[in-house]
Amino acid sequence: MAQVLDRQSVAANGETNGFTVVGQSTKRVDALEKVTGRALYAADVSPPGMLWGVFLRSPHPHALIKKIDTSKAEQLPGVLAVITQESLATDQALVVEEEMHATRRVQTLFAQDKVHYEGEKVAAIAATTKELAEEAADLIEVEYEPLQGSGHVLDSIQESLPVINEGTELLDAPADNPWGVTKLNNVAGEHHSVEGDVAAGFAESDRVYTHTFYIPRAHQTYIEPQVTVADVDVGGKVTVWTSTQGPFGVRSNLANSLRLPTNKINVHGMTIGGGFGAKFGGIVDTYAVLLAQKARRPVKMVYSRHEEFVDGRPAPGAHITIKTGVKNDGTIVARQAWALWDTGVGQGGGYATMRTKGVYNVEHFKFDAFDVNTCKPAPGAYRAPGAPQATFAGETQLNIIAEDLGIDPVDIRLKNMREGDQIAFKETLQAVADAAGWADRTSGPNEGWGVAVGEWTNGAGPGTAVVSVHDDGSVHVFSGLMDITGTDTAMAQIAAEVLTVPYDDVTTVRGDTDSAPFATGSGGSVVTFSMGNAVKRAAEDAKQRLLELAAEHLEAPLELLELRGGAVVVKEKPDESVSIAQLAQFALRERGGPVMGKGTFASQPSATTTAAQIGKVEVDPETGKVWIRELYNSLDAGKAINPMASEGQMEGGLVQGFAWGLMEAMHYDRDGHNLNPGLLDYRLPTTADFPDIASVIVEEPTKNGPYGVKGIGEPPIAPGPAALASAVADATGKWIMELPLVPERVYRATHDS
Amino acid sequence: MKRQITLDINDQPYELTVENRTRLLDAVRYAAGLTGTKEGCSTGDCGACTVLMDGAPITSCLTLAVAAEGKKLTTIEGIGADGTLHPVQESFMELGGLQCGICTPGMILSSVALLEDNPQPTADEARWTLAGNLCRCTGYDKIIKAVLQAAEVQETAAS
Numbered sequence: 001m002a003q004v005l006d007r008q009s010v011a012a013n014g015e016t017n018g019f020t021v022v023g024q025s026t027k028r029v030d031a032l033e034k035v036t037g038r039a040l041y042a043a044d045v046s047p048p049g050m051l052w053g054v055f056l057r058s059p060h061p062h063a064l065i066k067k068i069d070t071s072k073a074e075q076l077p078g079v080l081a082v083i084t085q086e087s088l089a090t091d092q093a094l095v096v097e098e099e100m101h102a103t104r105r106v107q108t109l110f111a112q113d114k115v116h117y118e119g120e121k122v123a124a125i126a127a128t129t130k131e132l133a134e135e136a137a138d139l140i141e142v143e144y145e146p147l148q149g150s151g152h153v154l155d156s157i158q159e160s161l162p163v164i165n166e167g168t169e170l171l172d173a174p175a176d177n178p179w180g181v182t183k184l185n186n187v188a189g190e191h192h193s194v195e196g197d198v199a200a201g202f203a204e205s206d207r208v209y210t211h212t213f214y215i216p217r218a219h220q221t222y223i224e225p226q227v228t229v230a231d232v233d234v235g236g237k238v239t240v241w242t243s244t245q246g247p248f249g250v251r252s253n254l255a256n257s258l259r260l261p262t263n264k265i266n267v268h269g270m271t272i273g274g275g276f277g278a279k280f281g282g283i284v285d286t287y288a289v290l291l292a293q294k295a296r297r298p299v300k301m302v303y304s305r306h307e308e309f310v311d312g313r314p315a316p317g318a319h320i321t322i323k324t325g326v327k328n329d330g331t332i333v334a335r336q337a338w339a340l341w342d343t344g345v346g347q348g349g350g351y352a353t354m355r356t357k358g359v360y361n362v363e364h365f366k367f368d369a370f371d372v373n374t375c376k377p378a379p380g381a382y383r384a385p386g387a388p389q390a391t392f393a394g395e396t397q398l399n400i401i402a403e404d405l406g407i408d409p410v411d412i413r414l415k416n417m418r419e420g421d422q423i424a425f426k427e428t429l430q431a432v433a434d435a436a437g438w439a440d441r442t443s444g445p446n447e448g449w450g451v452a453v454g455e456w457t458n459g460a461g462p463g464t465a466v467v468s469v470h471d472d473g474s475v476h477v478f479s480g481l482m483d484i485t486g487t488d489t490a491m492a493q494i495a496a497e498v499l500t501v502p503y504d505d506v507t508t509v510r511g512d513t514d515s516a517p518f519a520t521g522s523g524g525s526v527v528t529f530s531m532g533n534a535v536k537r538a539a540e541d542a543k544q545r546l547l548e549l550a551a552e553h554l555e556a557p558l559e560l561l562e563l564r565g566g567a568v569v570v571k572e573k574p575d576e577s578v579s580i581a582q583l584a585q586f587a588l589r590e591r592g593g594p595v596m597g598k599g600t601f602a603s604q605p606s607a608t609t610t611a612a613q614i615g616k617v618e619v620d621p622e623t624g625k626v627w628i629r630e631l632y633n634s635l636d637a638g639k640a641i642n643p644m645a646s647e648g649q650m651e652g653g654l655v656q657g658f659a660w661g662l663m664e665a666m667h668y669d670r671d672g673h674n675l676n677p678g679l680l681d682y683r684l685p686t687t688a689d690f691p692d693i694a695s696v697i698v699e700e701p702t703k704n705g706p707y708g709v710k711g712i713g714e715p716p717i718a719p720g721p722a723a724l725a726s727a728v729a730d731a732t733g734k735w736i737m738e739l740p741l742v743p744e745r746v747y748r749a750t751h752d753s
Numbered sequence: 754m755k756r757q758i759t760l761d762i763n764d765q766p767y768e769l770t771v772e773n774r775t776r777l778l779d780a781v782r783y784a785a786g787l788t789g790t791k792e793g794c795s796t797g798d799c800g801a802c803t804v805l806m807d808g809a810p811i812t813s814c815l816t817l818a819v820a821a822e823g824k825k826l827t828t829i830e831g832i833g834a835d836g837t838l839h840p841v842q843e844s845f846m847e848l849g850g851l852q853c854g855i856c857t858p859g860m861i862l863s864s865v866a867l868l869e870d871n872p873q874p875t876a877d878e879a880r881w882t883l884a885g886n887l888c889r890c891t892g893y894d895k896i897i898k899a900v901l902q903a904a905e906v907q908e909t910a911a912s
Contacts, residue, residue: 031846034854035838035861037789037829044788223793223801223889224855273791273855274889305794484853485890644849644895651892652852679798679887686893688884692876693894 002424002636002700004431007643021496021503022707025644028489029508030271042227042270043302045241050229051080052130053291053301056123056137057311058115061375061672062149062164065113065122065142073125073136080295081126082136085112088290107345107378109257109286115144116164116345117375118673119310126291126299149375149671153319153340154179156186156372164373165345174368178212178321178338188347189371193354201334201364205325209401213393214738215721216665217317217342220382221684224273225303226312230288232296236260241268242285243275245482246521250281251513257286266514269482276656277381277523278313309677313380314666316349316371317342318389322356322397325364330405330412334364337393341386346378347371352386355718356394359425359455359610360416375672381523384456384714388657388721392739395452395722400735409451409726410438422607424636424700429453431696432612432634447618447629448730454657454718457608458711460530460704461520462601467495467538469546469595471588473566473581475499475506477535480516483508485713486645487527491535493641494706498539499546499580501566525711528641530601532706537599545595549583552591604704609636611715613654617727624747626662626728628689634696638710647695650716654693657720659685665740758822762787763831771818778802780818781828789829789858793887800886803859804828810863810885829858832865840903840910841865850899852890860886864900872911873904 007025033039070082085108111120123140127133150156150164157179159170164186171184202208228242238260244250247269254265272279284301291299303312318341325334339353350369357365402412410433417425433439433451441449465479477495481487492506510516520530543563550568551558560571569577578586580595587595616630633654640646663683667675676682701708721739729735734749760767762785769784781790781804790813793801797812804813805827833839841864844850851857860883867874867882874882879900880893888896 025849027846028849028851030854031851034851034857035842035845036833037787037858039854040788041791041855043792044782046783221889222853222855223799223887224791224853225793272853274853276889302792305796305799486852648849648852648891648895651894652890653892655892656889678796679794680796684799684887684889686884686887687880687897690893692897693892 002427002698005640005643005697005699019497021493022641023643024493025642026489026493026503028486029492030483030488039271041224041273042229042241042243045229045270046300047229047231047298050298050300051126051128051295052133053124053126053288053299054130054133054137055121055307056125056140058111058118058120058122060115060144060146061118062147062162063115063144064147065111065115066145067143068122069141070123072139076132076136076139078128078132079125079136080297081291082123083290083294084123085110117377119307119377121311124287124291126295151374151668151670151672153342153372153374155670156374157181157184157340159183159185161185164375168373174338184370186373187370188343188373189350191351191353191369192367194366196364198334198336198364198366202325205333206328208323208325209397210321210323211397211400211737212321213396214319215317215389215392216739217314218382218660218664219309219312219314219666219682220276220278222274222276222278225305225308226279226283227302228285228288229298229300230285230292231298232289232292236264238265238289240285240289241270243272243279244269244281245272245275245279245484245523247482247513248480248518249521250285253281254286254289258289266512268512269510272482272484275484276383277385280521280523283313305679306677309666309682310674311377313378315382315385316379320353320356320390320393322393324397324401326401328405330402330407330415332360332362332416335362337367339367339369340372341369342374342376343371343379344374344376349379349386352390355387355390358394359418359453361418376668383653383656383717384454387454387456387718388660391452391454391718392721392725395719396725396737399450399726413453422700422702424698425610427700428610428634428636428698429612431698432614432632435634435694435696436614436632438614443730446621446731447616448727449614449616450723450725450727450730451614452719452722452726453610453612454715455608455610456525456715456718458529458606459524459526460603460606461526462603463519463531463534464517464598464600465531465534465538467535467542467597469499469542469580469584471581471584473501473505473579473584475501477506477508478511478516479531479534480511480513480519481527481531482510482522484522485649486642487522487531489645490528490532490641494532494535495539498536498543500564501580525713528709529606529705529711532641532709533601534599536706537601538597540597541599542595542597545597546580546583549587549591550578553578553583553586606705606710607702609638609710609712609715611635611650611719613719613723615658615723615727617724617731619728619731619746621750624743624750626741626746628658628662629691631691631693633693633716634698635712635716636698636700636710637712638702638705639699639708640697641707641709643697646697646712649713650695651693653714653716654720655685655690657717658724661721661724661739661741663740663742756819758819760785760818760821760826761824762826763828763834773819775818776814777816777818777821778813781813787828787830791855791858793855800859800863801856803862803886805862805866808866808869810866827862829862832861839865840906841868841900844899844903844906848895848899848902850891850896856886856888860888860896864903867900868904868907872907876901
């Protein structure tokens with residue numbers, strides 16, 4: 001049975017459901033080094049003799065390259081390496097592989113005969129200073145012959161548009177497609193699914209609604225740009241210090257791209273300044289290594305913010321038409337979606353169209369989705385990849401239907417939500433409705449409320465952790481896990497819980513890929529679920545060893561022993577006990593060496609969680625400016641190992657979702673030129689744009705997560721755009737189906753009559 | 754053209770060789786080796802490079818190093834440097850006002866300056882004052898709560 005977590009009572013009682021450390025909002029293990037500026041990020045690494053590397057990029061979104069002449073750049077004193085696709089050895093890296101959940105790309109390292117997007121890499125230069133490297137880049141002569149490009153999926157699919165990726169063939173469009181075409185041009189991938197019979201479902205519905213939604217590309221906009229420092233020793237061993245969510249994935253990508261064995265590559269995952277799905281390697285690391293190989297010196301490459309916007313791996317935009325049939329009582333009967341995903345020169349994302357189904361019983365469901373090439377960089381993962389886009393369409397339309405039927409938006413959801421083992425959709429929605437006072441909500445002039453829910457099921461990934469008990473009783477947790485969100489803190493809490501030691505006695509240590517056993521990358525909300533299991537098993541392994549040592553030390557039968565309060569005691573004989581420090585010393589000096597436990601997790605399924613969000617807005621009728629006045633959100637965490645950290649995920653994701661609805665969009669012209677490649681014009685939310693946030697944690701444990709944990713990093717981004725658009729509609733009476741809801745768009749929508 | 758300058762950073766003199774065009778950010782990070790100051794955008798939009806100049810927060814990416822001569826500079830390494838953390842640092846740790854930490858040095862410096870200027874800010878005043886420091890992880894709620902708690906702690910300590 002799902003429980004609503006009472007944070008104040010946890011704080012007051014100091015324990016939850018029999019746990020002592022799990023469930024506490026401890027400070028992050030890395031809090032001190034971060035508030036004092038001592039945490040080391042990849043850009044803070046500067047090995048002796050280090051060079052700076054920069055890129056030369058295409059100014060055109062689509063053009064033929066007629067000539068590249070690097071001779072003047074190579075002759076500039078202080079320039080130690082210039083590389084282009086042509087200069088690469090054929091047995092070296094000709095392609096770069098970038099792989100992350102939901103997307104995969106294999107593309108040539110540099111453009112050679114043709115550029116496919118503005119910002120595509122044409123050359124890379126390493127020099128003794130960054131200024132010299134930039135000067136050298138200016139000296140490279142490239143002759144282009146511009147071609148017509150495409151900045152929009154609705155243009156790209158037309159037969160009259162040029163093919164962007166060579167070899168792409170025309171595809172037959174679905175017979176019932178809403179785009180008015182028979183053939184689809186520039187399709188990079190397709191995804192289809194059918195459950196039931198939608199035609200029959202629409203026929204038996206009382207009402208059928210069709211709407212089209214457009215959500216633009218958004219950039220993950222981690223505040224730390226992509227960065228790698230690379231060094232290559234005389235034996236060819238590669239060392240990189242990089243900002244990544246997955247050091248082992250970076251190692252694999254480098255091994256594949258550079259044709260190097262794994263043991264010739266060591267990756268240090270430095271403290272990461274945000275990733276949100278976009279930092280799995282390939283964007284700079286391969287190039288930094290190639291320059292270091294050629295220059296025989298360490299090379300640092302740091303993306304500028306401009307480079308982030310023209311050659312990052314942002315979330316794909318999506319053009320989604322959705323048709324839903326319902327009974328007059330609000331029961332959803334059938335839903336069908338057609339989607340074009342703006343995947344730039346890459347692919348991946350379209351499958352997320354399945355999320356238009358939502359958390360509801362939908363007997364008849366079908367979608368046809370296409371990844372469509374445009375003259376833009378390939379897409380990457382962004383927190384719950386594809387979910388905000390699909391949820392915007394599905395959840396906004398559900399609110400339109402509720403309004404049309406005169407049913408409360410919360411009630412129509414409760415009516416249709418799936419129920420089942422280990423899921424708590426209804427309880428989670430009810431929790432946020434209660435927190436917001438939804439049933440008794442009031443609105444002043446120009447104010448409105450919106451609600452939406454999103455869903456996600458965390459993945460699982462393999463990993464091993466090692467837990468050591470030292471001779472003073474302190475505990476070390478060692479793994480290759482990359483912490484972004486506070487997972488090291490959760491690991492320390494889990495180890496402390498199992499070994500019954502104080503949280504402050506546990507230290508978590510992240511190894512580089514040479515020293516640490518494999519750990520899954522930190523994406524897909526896998527970490528606390530997967531590595532939490534590995535750490536729990538490692539701590540339990542160490543605990544078993546302590547109990548066996550104690551059996552010898554106390555000369556008592558194993559089954560009468562228990563570990564509590566940092567000591568092994570004989571049940572019913574509390575006088576007979578031995579501390580784990582004593583046991584660790586005993587082991588070290590007399591019994592077979594240090595106390596160390598190992599835990600491994602491969603893969604087990606989790607259960608679906610849901611994030612439910614409610615926003616109240618006020619719209620300025622004079623300007624169209626939308627002010628978010630109140631925000632409420634709930635999430636089923638399964639079990640919150642650290643409620644404060646869980647709220648951090650909920651609130652961070654919520655603001656990213658609402659901001660995608662409110663202000664964020666990558667703008668391109670018809671050919672694909674990026675029109676807002678900087679933080680002045682790509683507006684990120686600030687403290688002044690958002691109000692206080694009320695967060696409610698619901699706990700419906702999953703069987704396979706440690707202590708019932710569900711992965712929660714991703715779902716909170718999904719509902720925001722739909723909740724916001726619905727609140728604006730409630731305030732203005734206008735449903736706006738294209739994002740973001742910047743003042744101009746809201747003004748036009750509310751003044752066009 | 755290179756020149757020698759002396760910068761007063763965290764009450765210590767730093768004799769540095771810089772170019773006329775060298776940004777204060779690069780002088781602090783690379784010439785002085787104080788890497789707690791971060792670079793996020795290079796255009797003065799994100800606030801990761803915030804340092805205090807004569808107590809006021811500035812974006813060091815838009816300031817020339819030579820323009821900082823004769824000024825009193827404070828970087829994150831100068832906050833809580835006497836071994837006692839600043840109440841802002843304490844409350845950020847306690848209330849979860851940080852995640853990835855890349856914005857944290859700038860955010861803390863701006864918060865310290867805010868409380869110097871306005872020891873008892875309202876939530877709205879804090880929100881409008883800190884709007885120059887972008888954070889992508891937290892959603893800001895816990896940062897604002899941390900700043901307000903630090904103000905309370907300072908008030909209690911002063912009375």
